[in-house]
Amino acid sequence: MSPSIWLLKTEPNEFSIDDLKARGKAGEPWDGIRNYQARNFLREMQKGDLAFIYHSACDVPAIAGLAVVQKSAYPDAAALDSSSKYYDEKSTPDNIRWSRVDVTFKTKFKQPLSLKQIKSEPVLADMKLVKSSRLSVSPVTQQEYEVIMALVN
DNA sequence: GCCAACGTTGGC
DNA sequence: GCCAACGTTGGC
Numbered sequence: 001m002s003p004s005i006w007l008l009k010t011e012p013n014e015f016s017i018d019d020l021k022a023r024g025k026a027g028e029p030w031d032g033i034r035n036y037q038a039r040n041f042l043r044e045m046q047k048g049d050l051a052f053i054y055h056s057a058c059d060v061p062a063i064a065g066l067a068v069v070q071k072s073a074y075p076d077a078a079a080l081d082s083s084s085k086y087y088d089e090k091s092t093p094d095n096i097r098w099s100r101v102d103v104t105f106k107t108k109f110k111q112p113l114s115l116k117q118i119k120s121e122p123v124l125a126d127m128k129l130v131k132s133s134r135l136s137v138s139p140v141t142q143q144e145y146e147v148i149m150a151l152v153n
Numbered sequence: 154g155c156c157a158a159c160g161t162t163g164g165c
Numbered sequence: 166g167c168c169a170a171c172g173t174t175g176g177c
Contacts, residue, residue, distance in 0.1 A: 035172075056163060133163065134171065134172080
């Protein structure tokens with residue numbers, strides 16, 4: 001079965017595709033997701049799936065590259081850490097409400113695909129990213145994946 | 154279980 | 166920095 005495709009949103013000020021690249025093979029835990037719909041998508045992610053890395057809240061919002069899912073969902077321990085900005089007082093060691101996955105760097109696009117370009121492409125204008133701009137983890141269809149890859153090459 | 158108030162996100 | 170969209174909270 002071919003891998004599923006996802007889109008992960010990040011603010012490049014906080015963590016960018018370059019930061020992910022710098023992590024190398026160690027990868028990065030994708031934590032701090034505090035939205036149920038996004039969490040439920042996270043939990044569907046499987047090792048080997050691909051994820052577009054989207055830069056939001058920056059000068060040029062754009063899909064910046066691709067990552068690979070290294071480890072499927074497991075409890076996001078940051079929810080238990082009262083010093084973390086991702087602390088969740090309703091989570092307990094027995095019942096952590098939130099999940100994270102681990103991802104590794106795959107590709108940085110020479111030409112990031114800007115939100116403006118995405119919106120101008122009929123096939124992509126229906127993407128969850130466009131329709132529900134606040135969702136930080138969203139599925140990408142095979143067709144969307146192929147169109148995006150064609151546009152960034 | 155409804156809904157108003159409030160907080161957050163993110164494009165512009 | 167503004168503001169629209171939307172998720173969450175909490176009073177009733």
